[in-house]
Amino acid sequence: MSHEGYERCLLRPYQGGGRSGPLSQVNGSVLDAADYADAGANAILEGALLISCTKELIREMLRRNIDINVVAPRISPNISAGRDFFEDIAKIRAIRRIWARMMKEEFGAGPKGMAMRFYARGIGSYMEGRQPLVNIVRGTLTTLIGVLSGASGIQTCSYDEAWCPPTEEAAKLALRTQQVIRYESGIPRVADPLGGSYYVEWLTNRIEEEILATVDRIEQMGGWLAAIEKDWIRSQLRQGAIERQRKVESGERVRVGVNCFAEEEETEIRVPDIRDEVTKYISRYKRFKERRDMQKVKKALEDLSRAAEIEGVDLVPCTFEAVKAHATFAEIVGVLRMKDGLDYDLLGERSYPFS
Incomplete structure (x- = not known):
């Protein structure tokens, strides 16, 4: 960049x-x-x-x-x-x-x-x-x-x-x-x-x-x-x-329990099973996105994108409007990333949904 x-x-x-x-x-x-x-x-x-x-x-x-x-x-x-x-x-x-x-x-x-x-x-x-x-x-x-x-x-x-x-x-x-x-x-x-x-x-x-x-x-x-x-x-x-x-x-850098004072039988730790919670969250998230007025979301993100092109402009009002329109955090950040010459998605796995 x-x-x-x-x-x-x-x-x-x-x-x-x-x-x-x-x-x-x-x-x-x-x-x-x-x-x-x-x-x-x-x-x-x-x-x-x-x-x-x-x-x-x-x-x-x-x-x-x-x-x-x-x-x-x-x-x-x-x-x-x-x-x-x-x-x-x-x-x-x-x-x-x-x-x-x-x-x-x-x-x-x-x-x-x-x-x-x-x-x-x-x-x-x-x-x-x-x-x-x-x-x-x-x-x-x-x-x-x-x-x-x-x-x-x-x-x-x-x-x-x-x-x-x-x-x-x-x-x-x-x-x-x-x-x-x-x-x-x-x-x-x-x-x-x-x-x-x-x-x-x-x-x-x-x-x-x-x-x-x-x-x-x-x-x-x-x-x-x-x-x-x-x-x-x-x-x-x-x-x-x-x-x-x-x-x-x-062993130059001591790590207690790792490279010194280690034990043959490791302490068992309870890892919580959160699969049900994750499934419920994904379902709620999908319902949230399905119920949005997509035209309002698109317009709010486009307004934010245009504002980001103007040097020195205050982006807070446009960001607030995007939030009110139910744009997600990833969508708001993605629009700003594109205006900064970056990919829409940090990991490159998703593309801008309103092209």
Whole structure:
């Protein structure tokens, strides 16, 4: 896809979102650095890709005369937590330092834009299928990392995530993990309790330097979009995933219950049978689509498509009208994908139904 296509994808949430516009109070952009970690990025690469992507987004915003002080405070990154306790904390601290300087010195944002609000996210690849109850401990470490790093929100993975969508029991236990730390431990009463630790400060400095060096390398390629188009990011993630798995298989990277402290008889986990629920959902979905006024749906999507051709137009009203006409999420996103030079369907399995 072209630079223009990427830029349109990045900026869609902010089109028409001025200081008093409909999106002035909406967190329109969630940059998910945790996905990079899940795909193979180490702490350095995850931080560098987040910063580089943010630079690309803000430069395009400024080019379109979008107020940095409206949008910068509304950019909320997701950052991974859980693989290495001190490294993840230092990584987040380093990203927050770089973020604050970048927003102030490079883009002229005010204090609110300098203060990065982020979401600490446990990643599914950190959960193991063997001895799944051990994942409860892993989820607890994820939560602690988020709390000690100053996260605005935290996702604690359910212990059965390696097997199935979370059961009610597992989801409730993940929630209770957060609640015990919040209400019983006393940890949240202290702001930045690790600040001043010689090891944390040293590690933060080192990671910050390495992130900045990687960001510079990406900038020399032409920026985040150019790095994507040159397949550099995909290549780095692929190499990282291979190296991560090699370390697990060799025992260099310890995974309790997997490559050490393994058991001959694996713990049996109850995987819920949701086939009946899936069948009922599919039936409801089919009835919903059959009962729609297809002419209204088509017109609403065509109106949205025409609006998307106009640079800077506010797409929210047209999107609302499409929803009111009972257009599905996939149909709305598909129309916008086509206007951005992409296939209608992410997986290429469906085509636009109103041609």
